[in-house]
Amino acid sequence: MAERARPISVAGKVMAILDAFALGDVRLNLSEICRRAGLPLATGHRLVGELVGGGFLERVPDGTYRIGTRLWRIGSQASAVTGLRELALPHMEDLYEATHDNVQLAVLRDLRVLVVERLRGTRSVPVLTQVGATLPLHTTGVGKVLLAYAEPAVREAVLAGELPRHAPRTITDPAELRRSIEQVRRSGYSMTRDEMTLGAASVGAPVRDADGRVVAALSLVSRTRSADLRRLLPPLTTAARALSRDVAAHWRAQPECPSAERKAGA
Structure with a gap:
């Protein structure tokens, strides 16, 4: 750096x-x-x-x-997180009770993942994530969802930038990452294994507003060895759709300031 x-x-x-x-x-x-x-x-x-x-x-x-x-x-009073967190918590609690895995809610900020809420149980895989922390877009389940549905300028800025390796299976090749996020757009969900943290796997799903825009991502993080990510998909996507209905009815996101535009014009 x-x-x-x-x-x-x-x-x-x-x-x-x-x-x-x-x-x-x-x-x-x-x-x-x-x-x-x-x-x-x-x-x-x-x-x-x-x-x-x-x-x-x-x-x-x-x-x-x-x-x-x-x-x-x-910081937790920022408009980017207050209403969204309040709407999301009941759905995240239901999702945790159904899976007993880590549950994370995140938004896109400045070409990074901003974690706005998380739930972690005593039996969940240990993760370093904290509320208010930022994470890479290219290594996380929530990040790949946010990247897949971001504005083209944001995607291209990330693909053109450095893709640091964080774990053995981190995708560091831009072409491979492009294929990965295109797959997310086709399937409607993301999956990662040992990409951000060795021993952790995740599955992510989009949260949409009234206009159908992806404004957040919800994910489950489990142990790589025991994770059956396809089994986790139904409860995750059900929770994401339910939260999307609440978001569409009660919350409007602040537009993401394209740091990508600033970088592109630099």
């Missing part, structure tokens, strides 16, 4: 520190935060300490840092 230009104002420095977590990493040490933010270690140490004191960041016992509950509470 290229180091960014150093921010000048105090507000810019604070925003750069918080933006260091935008890639979805759950925990970062101080050196990595400062590297990503383009800040000297002493400056970063002082500002990170103030953010911890204010509850915007939390210091973990191992010395790393993560997003704090105060920042999460503020």
Whole structure:
């Protein structure tokens, strides 16, 4: 990752520190935060300490840092997630009771997957996902659904960009990824195995608004060894259709700002 230009104002420095977590990493040490933010270690140490004191960041016992509950509470009020989460939770709870697997709800933001809600049980496969985290589009069940139904400019920006490997079966070839998302459009669902996390498999389905546009994706994440993804499809697609009816009746998405357009014009 290229180091960014150093921010000048105090507000810019604070925003750069918080933006260091935008890639979805759950925990970062101080050196990595400062590297990503383009800040000297002493400056970063002082500002990170103030953010911890204010509850915007939390210091973990191992010395790393993560997003704090105060920042999460503020962010969770964003219009992109509030109404959608409220509509989705009953359907996600029903889906969890039917499968006892991880249930995730996500939207497309800035060429990434933004996780807006998740349910995880004690018997579910461990996943790193947290509410508010961002994930790659090309490695996740929800991501492939969102990518398949995104505007062409968004798809092309992702296909033209870097496709980092996260697990043994991550698709890193643009042509193969294009075929994969075309298959999602034909079938109406996505499937992944060992693409984001070794040992985890997922199946994803689209959530549509009143105009038929895909505004979110719902997924189940299970263990690769025991996952029967075709068995998980009926309850998942039933929940996605039910949520789509509620979304069509009660919620309107904010249009996705095409970061792809900014990159294309750069």
